[in-house]
Amino acid sequence: MAVKDDLRTPIVCVMGHVDHGKTSLLDNIRGSAVVSGEAGAITQHIGATEVPIRSIVDKCGNPGLLDQFVVPGLLFIDTPGHHAFTTLRSRGGALADLAIVIVDINEGFKPQTIESLHILKQHKTPFVVVANKIDKIHGWNPQKDSPFMASYNKQSEHVRTSLDNKFYEVIGELYNHGFSSDRYDRVADFQHNIGVIPISAITGEGIPDLLMVLLGLAQRFLESNLHYDATGPGVGTVLEVKEERGLGTTIDLILYDGTLKKGDTIVVGSLDEPIQTKVRAVLKPRVLSEINVEDKFKQVSKVTAAIGVKISAPNLDGALSGGSVRVATPETLETVVEEVRSEVEAVQIDTDQSGITIKADTIGSLEALVNELKKEDIPIRKADVGDISNRDIVEVSAIEDPFHSVIVGFNVNILPDAKEKLRSTGVKLFMNDVIYRLIDDYKDWIKEQRALSEKTISETIIKPGMFTIMPDCTFRQSKPAVVGVRIIGGVVKTKVDITNEDGTVVGTIKGLQSRGENVSEARTGMEVAMSIEGPTVGRQIHEGDILHANIPERHAKVLEHELYDSLSADELDAMDAFLEIKRRDNPFWAK
Numbered sequence: 001m002a003v004k005d006d007l008r009t010p011i012v013c014v015m016g017h018v019d020h021g022k023t024s025l026l027d028n029i030r031g032s033a034v035v036s037g038e039a040g041a042i043t044q045h046i047g048a049t050e051v052p053i054r055s056i057v058d059k060c061g062n063p064g065l066l067d068q069f070v071v072p073g074l075l076f077i078d079t080p081g082h083h084a085f086t087t088l089r090s091r092g093g094a095l096a097d098l099a100i101v102i103v104d105i106n107e108g109f110k111p112q113t114i115e116s117l118h119i120l121k122q123h124k125t126p127f128v129v130v131a132n133k134i135d136k137i138h139g140w141n142p143q144k145d146s147p148f149m150a151s152y153n154k155q156s157e158h159v160r161t162s163l164d165n166k167f168y169e170v171i172g173e174l175y176n177h178g179f180s181s182d183r184y185d186r187v188a189d190f191q192h193n194i195g196v197i198p199i200s201a202i203t204g205e206g207i208p209d210l211l212m213v214l215l216g217l218a219q220r221f222l223e224s225n226l227h228y229d230a231t232g233p234g235v236g237t238v239l240e241v242k243e244e245r246g247l248g249t250t251i252d253l254i255l256y257d258g259t260l261k262k263g264d265t266i267v268v269g270s271l272d273e274p275i276q277t278k279v280r281a282v283l284k285p286r287v288l289s290e291i292n293v294e295d296k297f298k299q300v301s302k303v304t305a306a307i308g309v310k311i312s313a314p315n316l317d318g319a320l321s322g323g324s325v326r327v328a329t330p331e332t333l334e335t336v337v338e339e340v341r342s343e344v345e346a347v348q349i350d351t352d353q354s355g356i357t358i359k360a361d362t363i364g365s366l367e368a369l370v371n372e373l374k375k376e377d378i379p380i381r382k383a384d385v386g387d388i389s390n391r392d393i394v395e396v397s398a399i400e401d402p403f404h405s406v407i408v409g410f411n412v413n414i415l416p417d418a419k420e421k422l423r424s425t426g427v428k429l430f431m432n433d434v435i436y437r438l439i440d441d442y443k444d445w446i447k448e449q450r451a452l453s454e455k456t457i458s459e460t461i462i463k464p465g466m467f468t469i470m471p472d473c474t475f476r477q478s479k480p481a482v483v484g485v486r487i488i489g490g491v492v493k494t495k496v497d498i499t500n501e502d503g504t505v506v507g508t509i510k511g512l513q514s515r516g517e518n519v520s521e522a523r524t525g526m527e528v529a530m531s532i533e534g535p536t537v538g539r540q541i542h543e544g545d546i547l548h549a550n551i552p553e554r555h556a557k558v559l560e561h562e563l564y565d566s567l568s569a570d571e572l573d574a575m576d577a578f579l580e581i582k583r584r585d586n587p588f589w590a591k
């Protein structure tokens, strides 16, 4: 086997929690690849670093391995983070073919570690986990750039045990999140098991192993996806829209298929109409030897996937981070414009009649947020890219449903005038840079609000209650009548009117006594003495009568529509019995 010409370089993204070492890992991969020799010199792209296969194999100290691989190397996206991962899409999927989730072995899982795993699972992207900062384990004896096992074997028994313990905590946490995993050298089937590699981004220990495992993954799972057509029209994703001196607005993009040339007509995703423009220049970064040249970039006439390049072209102002860039010919232009438009609309338009409003910084992260909210059945009224503006607040404040008078912002800021406006409205705002934190916060808030409003309602609403006057238990005939009653459904309280089986109000409960003590309410099963203002026993009420708490129509509606789920079985029985009486004459009572 040898490198196949029609396979493009797999694209790799590094994800993980803040400070767990994403940038250090990328620096290490970039730096050590540079020093590893001529043949393996890395290529710096715009927004990405390419490590050729030869460099990886050299690093592992086993040139024989070269024959085993067919992919030309690995292209690491230079912007780390799950955010970059979600932003960088290719036709609705993730742009990255592979991912590395980095976790500080001494700190374990953190919110963004978990978020990264969720996102990768959703996109079905193959990944490895690296347990970083092994050099910080107490007593560690660093072995610069050494493969992990060689380094491990040089550690004392005590250090090895300490590493093993921490390592198995990582494995345990992965298990808790639904992933079966093991140390990479013990994984036989990477499709069902996640490989975990202990590394140090500072000393370079374990990095050769990481690169080898990535290559293995690429080869095993991606070969079929990596075929590309070098002569086909270029397709890419916008990494960043940037103002450059002398060039105007430019876009940095990762081209993941086909070819892109100077003079090509391209269609670029935008929140408005897709941008149609002509490539003025295709730019690559200058290499170190050309440092004396003034310009940061050099022009090339054409590039082929996978590569990171900068493009200068007219009218790029509205280009969307994470959006598509596609080369079109006069014949395909119309179709390509339509496809690019529908990619953007698919995220924006797929919203509900009523629901919350969401904002995110890029089209990719907006899509990730929409997906997560949909999974939770949270309705979305409007999904948009950009900071939270005054207009957003005004629009949302007009929504009556308090649960929908909500803005959820992912990785965005609130503009100063909007902040001002927010104070004078009832709009609830959630902002975070971890999607599932946002969702949890929103759900917790809803729960809290529901409980609060149910509590207020249930304190004022008259609940269903049904009781019978027990035989031989008339203690006083009238003014007030005092009788012994048994509660047979729901709850009765003082100051509540009561009706008989005809629906006629016969009096008001004045007091309740249980075992000689005054009580304010009595529940099903209790036998209490009840004083009733109004009736006389033997006339309006009799021993053996079944009587009901008189629920006003408005209360009955609230009970049926809002509190039904919170009523107990016996309360429901009492409710049904009461409704039956009221609806005998008027079937639409409380409907």
Ligand SMILES: Nc1nc2c(ncn2[C@@H]2O[C@H](COP(=O)(O)OP(=O)(O)OP(=O)(O)O)[C@@H](O)[C@H]2O)c(=O)[nH]1
Binding pocket: 016, 017, 018, 019, 020, 021, 022, 023, 024, 025, 080, 132, 133, 134, 135, 136, 199, 200, 201, 202, 203
């Ligand atoms: N000892 C040791 N320190 C490390 C290692 N990896 C990273 N660090 C340190 O940890 C800190 C954070 O590392 P970064 O690479 O900036 O982490 P990051 O994940 O890119 O952080 P953000 O970009 O803020 O999300 C820095 O001080 C690094 O020097 C490691 O393997 N060993």
